[in-house]
Amino acid sequence: MKNRHFALLYLALFLILAKLSPFIITALVMGLYLSIIVDYVARFLGLFIKKPRSLSRVLANVLIFLMIAYSAVNFFPVIIKEAQRVFSEIDRVRTGLENMEIPEWVSSIISNISASFSEGALSLVNRIVGYVPSFITAAVLIVITSFIVSSLKKLVKENVSYLFPKDPEDGKRFLKTTYSEFERFVGGQVLVAIFVGVFVGVGAFLFRIPSAFFLGMLAFITDFVPYLGVIISAIPLLMLSFSVHGLYGLLIGTIILVAANQLEMWILAPRIQSSALNIHWFIILITILIFGDLFSFGGVLIALPFLIFLRNYWKHYVMGG
Template sequence: MPKSFWFIIFYFTLFLILLKIFPTIIGSLVVALFFTLLIDVIASYLEKLKISRKITVPLASLIFYGAIVYSLYSLIPITIEEGKKAFDVVNSIEINQIPGKTGEVLNTLLDTAGKYLNDLIIQFASYLASNISNFITVGLLLIVASAYMAIVNKQLWNAIDKFFPNSEIKTTKKFLLLTIKDLKKFVSGQIITAFFVGLTTWFSALVMGFPYPLFLGILSGITDFIPYLGVFITAIPITLLGFTNFGLVGILKALLILTIANQLEMWILSPRISGGKVHLNWFLVLVSLLIFGQLYGIVGVLITIPILIIIRNVWDMYIIQYLKKI
């Protein structure tokens, strides 16, 4: 087996160990790297409009980080406000007209639901208040790290010779270039998919009369980068908005919007765009998401597909070639 193979395995294993030991720091750097790739891909799209690279990178950063800041800035107050409204709506429902045990059971369920909503709002607000400094620190680290990576990416590439055997540096660089190319394909597919998911959510919410349709569209687009979990994040505010503005019918409307966006992504966008770009088996992706999510939390979910891409390329370039020689 080539020496560079063992170096790649060593660095890969070291990364997984450090991620487990220092999840916040390493996780932030990983997300920053993902953001850097994402901004680079957005900048490449803007360059097709014959805009200078010096302008496209800052513009892409402004678009992406602006969307994140807007989503977070709107998500917290809207969720708390609508949660309070939902609590008031539940408490205002009276079904004393229903005689016997049925009415008692329903009243008990409503009281329990009201108390649960109230406790959930208090816990959510307390969690935000106690962790606001951590959020700010991580946010600043992400911005600084992604900006630094964007600036020094050429220097980092030139420093590869110092970390791998020089006798196999051509093979190593070929592997790294292939992996970076595949990662950019994955990010490119994610951007296109997220854009159409956000557009679908915005248009559906607008047609159905939901308040804050632009916020819902941007939020669903941003959270779509989190495989399989993004839809649940969007489901919280959209369900609350549906319930507080339209009652039980609003919950059905919210579920309809989420279903339309989810099915569009699952059956049309992902297979044709993301799946066609990275060529990974969906069942393998699903199992890997569960494994890495269990091991590393939300960061594990984010890095699952990039890790599978790396493993696949190691298998294709090193292990298969070695097996052919045996």
């Protein structure tokens, strides 16, 4: 019980650092996520690769990083290429409307909407370009963190007496339980992400939407970002659907995304949350929204670790469980 103040102190320091240095903390958390994902993939490969034991871990790292690199390399070219097609289609529609006898105020509204859309897209591109140096730094930190998490766990275990000087064994149990719960949640999320990726990829293939493999891979990768991931994967899917099938394609793409999201939210995710977190989905949603507002993008990622830490703290130090 004497360690409760130290646990709260570390939580407060983490939140302060997340506020003051969001890119660094977000990269570290993403590296932690990635390390756990690699561990689960390595365990799966270990069922088929018995010797040497290290080979499954190496292959898991290569596989995961190739998937991430493939998604990242293809994301921006697809967005830029399809954005040009969308702008061309908008210009074509606007030109056709201008040749028709329509009220001037309708034509003015259409022109303003088109101009606003173009300015917004340009502003978004400029913001992304401005963040490129920070993205590169974050990417390096993510890779480094994912490789040294096992060493960091060993370091913390060996020096837990400095972190919880009042009762090191109690502090070790608290940290081990908290990390195990988070690890179990991420492991379950791997299964959900696989389902979402396959569902989106197969759906795109069946409806003849280009780059179906890329769309499925992107849906798998971004599914680890709660709620925000579906928005990231929706952008290229809807743009590709529209460029090939027009408004009908937008409807198809929307149906694929909504179906995958609803199946995840109402069937798969609740089971994982009940076994790993035992926290109501509405509390999780509100926490993610609040943290997203407080800490921007990084808040979406640290919301669940925060909930797990807080829940375990309450059970361990307040209720004495």
